[in-house]
Amino acid sequence: APSDADCDVVVIGAGPGGYTAAFRAADLGLKVVLVERYETLGGVCLNVGCIPSKALLHVGHIMDTAAAFKDHGIVFAKPKIELDKLRGWKDKVIGKLTGGLASMAKQRKVETVFGNAEFTGSHSLDVKGKDGTRSIKFKHAIIAAGSRPVVPPGMDLDDPRVMDSTGALKLEEIPKRLLVVGGGIIGLEMATVYEALGSKITVVELMDRIMVGADKDLVRPYEKRIRARYENVFLNTKVTGMEAQKKGIKVTFEGKDAPESDTFDRVLLSVGRRPNGDLLNLEASGVPSDRGFIQVDEHMQTAVPHIYAIGDIVGQPMLAHKATHEGKVAAECIAGEKSAFDARVIPSVAYTDPEVAWVGLTEEQAKEQGIKVEKGVFPWAASGRALAMGREEGMTKLLFDEETGRLLGGAALGPNAGDLMGEIALAIEMGAEASDIGLTVHPHPTLIETVAMAAEAAEGTITDLY
Numbered sequence: 001a002p003s004d005a006d007c008d009v010v011v012i013g014a015g016p017g018g019y020t021a022a023f024r025a026a027d028l029g030l031k032v033v034l035v036e037r038y039e040t041l042g043g044v045c046l047n048v049g050c051i052p053s054k055a056l057l058h059v060g061h062i063m064d065t066a067a068a069f070k071d072h073g074i075v076f077a078k079p080k081i082e083l084d085k086l087r088g089w090k091d092k093v094i095g096k097l098t099g100g101l102a103s104m105a106k107q108r109k110v111e112t113v114f115g116n117a118e119f120t121g122s123h124s125l126d127v128k129g130k131d132g133t134r135s136i137k138f139k140h141a142i143i144a145a146g147s148r149p150v151v152p153p154g155m156d157l158d159d160p161r162v163m164d165s166t167g168a169l170k171l172e173e174i175p176k177r178l179l180v181v182g183g184g185i186i187g188l189e190m191a192t193v194y195e196a197l198g199s200k201i202t203v204v205e206l207m208d209r210i211m212v213g214a215d216k217d218l219v220r221p222y223e224k225r226i227r228a229r230y231e232n233v234f235l236n237t238k239v240t241g242m243e244a245q246k247k248g249i250k251v252t253f254e255g256k257d258a259p260e261s262d263t264f265d266r267v268l269l270s271v272g273r274r275p276n277g278d279l280l281n282l283e284a285s286g287v288p289s290d291r292g293f294i295q296v297d298e299h300m301q302t303a304v305p306h307i308y309a310i311g312d313i314v315g316q317p318m319l320a321h322k323a324t325h326e327g328k329v330a331a332e333c334i335a336g337e338k339s340a341f342d343a344r345v346i347p348s349v350a351y352t353d354p355e356v357a358w359v360g361l362t363e364e365q366a367k368e369q370g371i372k373v374e375k376g377v378f379p380w381a382a383s384g385r386a387l388a389m390g391r392e393e394g395m396t397k398l399l400f401d402e403e404t405g406r407l408l409g410g411a412a413l414g415p416n417a418g419d420l421m422g423e424i425a426l427a428i429e430m431g432a433e434a435s436d437i438g439l440t441v442h443p444h445p446t447l448i449e450t451v452a453m454a455a456e457a458a459e460g461t462i463t464d465l466y
C-alpha cells in the first residue's frame, strides 16, 4: 500500500452497498472516502429504485383498496390525481432518506466526493467532477458501482415515451395505454402503479411465464388477477420492432397470442439490468471482470486482494438487502475482522398487488435437485385477518426437508406477503423444523400467523379456520 495514501478505504458508488460499507468501515476506525457520480447519496435503490417505487405502489394500493370497498358499504368519490403534488411527495420521501445519509456520512467523518471514478492504477483513481479532477490514493477499495437497465437493440429510441424504470418513476404523465416489455419484478411493479393510476396495461414476456424464479403455485393466482385487470398479458412473445410515431409508439410482436403490431402511448422497457463494471477503467486496477460483473469470494475480495466488490456488480440476485450485507462484510474484512458472506437464503419480493414473495428453495427447485419435501400450505381464505382486509386470494407455503425435517423454503402471496419473509428466512437460517414454528405463539389475528398455520399444516396438527 502507498505510504502517502489519502485514505484507508475508498468506496466507489453510494448505493445501499457502498454507503453501508463506508459507514461500517468508518465505525471500525478506518479513514473512508465515498465517491458518487450523482448529486445525492443512496444509489439506485433510494433515488430511482426501491423507495420511489414503493412510495408510488403505496398510493396505488390505497386507491385500489378504497375502490374495492364499494361492494362492502364504503363508496368513495372517484379519486382526483394531482400529478405534480404526487411527484413532489415521492421526491420528498427520497430527499428525507438521501439527506439522512448525507448527515450520517458527516457524523462519521466519511468524506464524500462527487464525480465519476476511474482507476488509474491498483492503488489510485481519478474522480472527474464538476470542479475538475481529483486524484485519490487508497490502501483498499470497495467497488459498489451497481447496475443500470438493459436497453435491447432496436428499442433504444430517443423518445421520452420509451422509458426505463427511472423514466417511469418520473411520472411525467399517465399514459392511456402502457406496454411493459418484460414480466419480471420491476416491470410488474411499475405496471401495478400505472394501472392503479388509470393506465391500461399490456405486458409482453419472452418466456413462457412471468416472474421467473417464483413458486408457480403463487404466480398462478397472481397472473389470474392481472389477466382480469390488464388489457393483455402476452407470454412466449417477442418484441421485434419499435417505431416512434406521432400518435404513439408502434410496436411489432412475434408470438401466437399477440397482434402483429399495436400502438401504445408509452412503453416501459424492463428486460433486466447490467453491471456497471465497464465504467470504471478496471484494467488499470488489475481487477478482472466478466461482461461488467466482478467475481468475488465469500470475503467480497476480488482477484486483487486489497480491492473488494459488493452489490449488483458482483451478480444476482440484484437486491438492496444483499448489497448491504455484502457491504458490511467487505468493510469488516478490511478492518481485519473475521467476516464472510454466508447467507443460506436471500428473500425476493415483488411488491405487486397482490405481493408475491419467496425465500429459499421453491418446489420446482426441490424437484430438480431431487430433494423430497414435506409441504405445508395455508390458504388465506381461512385467515380472519385476510378476510377482514377483504382479500382472500393469498396463501402461505412452506417446504420442509423430508429427511431432516428442517425448513428449506417458503413463499407467500397476498397483500404484505413480503413482510412474512423475515420470519421464514430466520427459521431457515436457524435450521428450524415445523414444530419450532408451529409451537411459537404468533399474534392473532395477523398475516404472519399464516406462517405458523402452514407449519402446522405440514405437521398435520392444524385444527381449523383462524
Ligand code: FAD
Residues within 6 Å of the ligand: 012, 013, 014, 015, 016, 017, 018, 035, 036, 037, 038, 042, 043, 044, 045, 046, 048, 049, 050, 051, 053, 115, 116, 117, 118, 144, 145, 146, 147, 165, 166, 186, 276, 279, 280, 310, 311, 312, 313, 318, 319, 320, 321, 322, 323, 351
Ligand atoms: P446501486 O444502488 O446501483 O448504486 C451504485 C452507485 O454507484 C450509483 O449511485 C452510481 O451512480 C454509482 N456509480 C457507478 N459508477 C460510478 C463511477 N464510475 N463513479 C462514481 N460513482 C459510480 N431491490 C430491493 O431489494 N428491493 C426493492 O424493492 C427494489 N426495487 C427496485 C425497483 C427498481 C425500479 C429498481 C431499478 C431496482 C430495485 N431494486 C430493489 C434493486 C436495488 O435498487 C439494487 O439491488 C441496489 O440499489 C443495488 O445496490 P448497489 O449498492 O449494488 O448499487
